[in-house]
Amino acid sequence: MTELRWTEPNDATPFLPERPTLSSLREAAAGCRGCHLWRKATQTVFGEGLKRSRLMLVGEMPGDREDRDGTPFVGPAGRELDKALEAVGIDRKDVYITNVVKHFAFEERGKRRLHRTPKRFEIDACRPWLDSEIELVRPEALVLLGATAGKALLGNKFKLGESRRRPLDSDLAPLVSATAHPSSILRQRDDTSRHAERREFTEDLRWIAKQLGSRKRPKGGSDG
Ligand code: SF4
Numbered sequence: 001m002t003e004l005r006w007t008e009p010n011d012a013t014p015f016l017p018e019r020p021t022l023s024s025l026r027e028a029a030a031g032c033r034g035c036h037l038w039r040k041a042t043q044t045v046f047g048e049g050l051k052r053s054r055l056m057l058v059g060e061m062p063g064d065r066e067d068r069d070g071t072p073f074v075g076p077a078g079r080e081l082d083k084a085l086e087a088v089g090i091d092r093k094d095v096y097i098t099n100v101v102k103h104f105a106f107e108e109r110g111k112r113r114l115h116r117t118p119k120r121f122e123i124d125a126c127r128p129w130l131d132s133e134i135e136l137v138r139p140e141a142l143v144l145l146g147a148t149a150g151k152a153l154l155g156n157k158f159k160l161g162e163s164r165r166r167p168l169d170s171d172l173a174p175l176v177s178a179t180a181h182p183s184s185i186l187r188q189r190d191d192t193s194r195h196a197e198r199r200e201f202t203e204d205l206r207w208i209a210k211q212l213g214s215r216k217r218p219k220g221g222s223d224g
């Protein structure tokens with residue numbers, strides 16, 4: 001008997017809702033079969049935050065904990081992000097937080113699921129969700145967390161070291177900048193380098209907070 005096998009189109013576009021709002025997007029993304037990543041992951045981890053958010057943070061993809069929880073940045077890297085946001089006076093509830101890829105990509109080692117960097121075709125397949133989120137939220141500042149998010153949105157020439165604490169040339173938002181992914185703090189080998197990485201990350205967010213503070217343009221609109 002021939003095995004019938006669904007082949008993903010490597011494009012999320014067919015799964016987008018006709019009338020996109022943040023809630024209709026979230027609902028539709030839960031059933032996305034745009035690429036193969038849905039097969040092994042627990043669930044879609046869609047962006048979180050209000051439509052009126054002035055700041056959008058874009059990471060790479062959900063990790064093990066996020067995959068189980070269904071919420072972005074709730075694992076150890078998320079805790080680093082929360083600490084840095086608090087240190088610079090940004091309330092996480094005022095930030096829209098999302099990832100370029102919405103399903104967890106991993107390799108199994110025994111019982112452990114090890115993160116793997118998403119491939120270009122997976123990033124491209126998932127891009128319609130992120131484009132829709134940016135279009136709806138229209139943040140004043142969009143900050144890319146790490147090299148994968150930077151390359152996904154600004155192209156392969158993106159270099160993280162040259163992109164921190166400065167505006168980048170992009171029409172994705174009035175201010176686009178980049179910082180490290182908070183997981184880079186956790187990957188440091190010793191306390192000294194961990195503290196240094198944490199300090200740099202926090203200073204990058206402080207720079208963003210200052211830029212937003214000087215803009216002083218409250219956003220209106222609903223949160224649907
Ligand atoms: S990773 Fe993105 S495109 Fe692929 S199935 Fe998940 S939501 Fe759809």
